[in-house]
Amino acid sequence: MTAERLKKNSSWTAVYIIMIALVCFTALPLVYLVSTAFKPLSELYVFPPQFFVRNPTLKNFSDLMLALSSSAVPYTRYMYNSILITVITVVLTVIITSLAAYGLVKHSPPGSKTWFNIIVAALMVSPQVTQIPKYLVINELGLVNSYAAIIIPALASAYYFFLVKQFVEQLPNELIEAARIDGGGEMYIFWRIIMPMLKPAWVTMLIFCFVGTWNDYFSPLVYLNDQAMKTLPLALQTIGTGIGRAGAVSAATLLMTMPTIILFTISQRNVMQTMIHSGIKG
Numbered sequence: 001m002t003a004e005r006l007k008k009n010s011s012w013t014a015v016y017i018i019m020i021a022l023v024c025f026t027a028l029p030l031v032y033l034v035s036t037a038f039k040p041l042s043e044l045y046v047f048p049p050q051f052f053v054r055n056p057t058l059k060n061f062s063d064l065m066l067a068l069s070s071s072a073v074p075y076t077r078y079m080y081n082s083i084l085i086t087v088i089t090v091v092l093t094v095i096i097t098s099l100a101a102y103g104l105v106k107h108s109p110p111g112s113k114t115w116f117n118i119i120v121a122a123l124m125v126s127p128q129v130t131q132i133p134k135y136l137v138i139n140e141l142g143l144v145n146s147y148a149a150i151i152i153p154a155l156a157s158a159y160y161f162f163l164v165k166q167f168v169e170q171l172p173n174e175l176i177e178a179a180r181i182d183g184g185g186e187m188y189i190f191w192r193i194i195m196p197m198l199k200p201a202w203v204t205m206l207i208f209c210f211v212g213t214w215n216d217y218f219s220p221l222v223y224l225n226d227q228a229m230k231t232l233p234l235a236l237q238t239i240g241t242g243i244g245r246a247g248a249v250s251a252a253t254l255l256m257t258m259p260t261i262i263l264f265t266i267s268q269r270n271v272m273q274t275m276i277h278s279g280i281k282g
Contacts, residue, residue, distance in 0.1 A: 060247035149223035
């Protein structure tokens with residue numbers, strides 16, 4: 001028994017070593033990103049390239065602030081635009097997707113299976129294929145050069161719906177029926193019972209939506225013409241000209257990435273729980 005237990009422990013030790021090695025390998029781009037943001041200009045262009053910074057400096061961040069302050073539009077305006085678009089998109093996406101998944105699964109309206117098949121079929125369509133039709137629709141609605149042109153198309157996501165729908169199927173119907181018997185209305189049931197139980201799913205959706213909207217470069221580039229309405233990814237691209245601003249670009253890349261890393265680190269438990277349950281059918 002001792003030999004068998006020792007063999008089992010050795011097997012798990014090997015698994016842990018492999019997993020730790022994979023985690024370290026996966027973290028290398030992030031480590032390099034942080035290291036590059038603090039490199040002086042002399043280390044950014046050294047050959048062969050250095051992975052770790054040897055003489056860390058904060059000059060890249062001061063150069064970034066100088067480059068942004070020299071712009072015709074204040075840096076705070078770009079920050080405001082990104083935060084406004086991201087917050088509205090994330091909140092509305094979570095609410096609309098959760099309501100749609102709950103209604104389709106638990107209320108089973110006529111044609112629900114057909115609608116679900118259409119949504120699943122939408123997952124197989126590349127987003128690049130729909131860019132021209134989407135632009136034509138937005139242009140016909142007169143939404144070009146408005147925040148709505150960025151927010152509204154992002155609210156209907158087949159992937160987010162499928163993610164939440166798989167989780168809603170795990171919720172017991174008996175709990176919902178008991179709430180109805182006690183006199184609870186549908187919105188009361190949704191907000192007080194369904195949403196708390198769907199927390200891992202909508203937190204995961206919140207993270208994915210935040211990352212996609214915060215880092216979106218294409219949509220503001222296409223739909224926004226007014227410089228004062230543009231977002232951080234567009235603003236930060238304007239500083240990438242000239243060798244002298246390479247350090248500022250590195251600092252900007254780190255600052256753009258940090259919010260998504262922090263958000264995922266805080267909510268990673270809910271993300272893992274959602275990934276486990278989303279593939280299980282009730």
